[in-house]
Amino acid sequence: MGLNATTNAIRPYPARTFHHGADLETLNQRFRDAKPSEIMEFTMMHAENPVVFTNFRPLAVAFLHLVSRAKPDIPVIWVDHGYNTPETYRHIERVVKELELNLRTFSPKMSAAHYNAVYGGIPPLDTPEHDFFSRTVKLEPFNRAMQELKPDVWLNGIRHDQNAHRKNLDIFTTGNHGTIRVAPMFQLREIDVEEYVYEQELPDNDVYFDPTKGEEHRECGLLLEK
Template sequence: MNFEAIRDQLEIYKAEGKKMFTTSSFQSHSIVLLHIISRVDKTIPVIFINTGYHFPETVEFKDRVAAEFGLKTVDLRSNTPKFMQRGPDGRLLFTSDPDHCCYLNKTQPVDALLMQNDIWINGVRADQSAVRKSMKVEQKAPHGAIRFHPMLDWNAKMIYEYQKEYNLPKHPLENSGYLSIGCEPCTRKVDPEMMEREARWYGMNKTECGLHTDLVSK
């Protein structure tokens, strides 16, 4: 979808009285959707899923982008305190059960958010993974909500061209070799032979946190 099509769809949702929000990881490629939203409606809440494990650079970048684009950001945190996020061996879950760690810190909080909203504007792209390639522009989510994927048909070249056209800021860790940036314990630099998302949960046979697998209704 181009800017005009995204704008028109958001205006339709607004005219229908739909309550909308977007989530963002505040990576460089995520900034394009945020910039588009800022051009259409700055009042749409931007949810930052604050797991407590983000790089300090990501948190600083989030604040910088929000101020520059005039966006309303909201930190969303788990209801389960960190001292309770441990396995039977006492280790923090990101070391022993990363799926459950993602569930407590990402999936569960967003699932609760879907109960209060109608439209989840989500920046997934089909070229990012096999899971995302199977998605549709509009897709059912739990609790009667709708996932809206306006960037689904965008590719890395289109993202780069938009970033260049509007001189958008880049995540400070990108120049250090980080291209897919999530929680610090589960993110590594990208090697030349690796796909972008292989740098996440490296060696764990895991490429999704659950937001785009568990929070999709059949």
């Protein structure tokens, strides 16, 4: 399944499509076999105040390319927790410039240097200390972004093949802050996204680290909040 397609899956839909009382089961059935571009076009047609969240992880540039083509001025939320690799920071500068992203950066109230000095650095996984760390450096700034921007739709680039939790999600799901989460690339495989990045000659980020996850297939917490 590729990322580009015609729009034959898009038909008129009632106003106020995205809210927590919406019939998401019907939407998911309707777009089960749709291309990401069709899902994106439908979402942009009916969303009142959509936003994007990204962490600029490997292959995230494919989703950012897709969404910026559909709505160039959409706010792109990025939480700069302060623990990114130098390669990631340089990658972000390049992608923001090339895709002309409307980047909205939100940082923790406590810097990485401050946290390290007071708490001794990133704590071990699966401990209360790590839960506090995740809330401090990622969840709090993300929640602040959502409260400030007040979106009805939160677009993200998750896929069903990334981990066990995401496998049980869907294209359209209820998110926190009253949002509907939309994942246009949900049905894709990693190889599909790799091919898109190659075909579009997009820059990718190969040296990436998320301190709130530690391991590739763990959740950082954003998708677990209600």
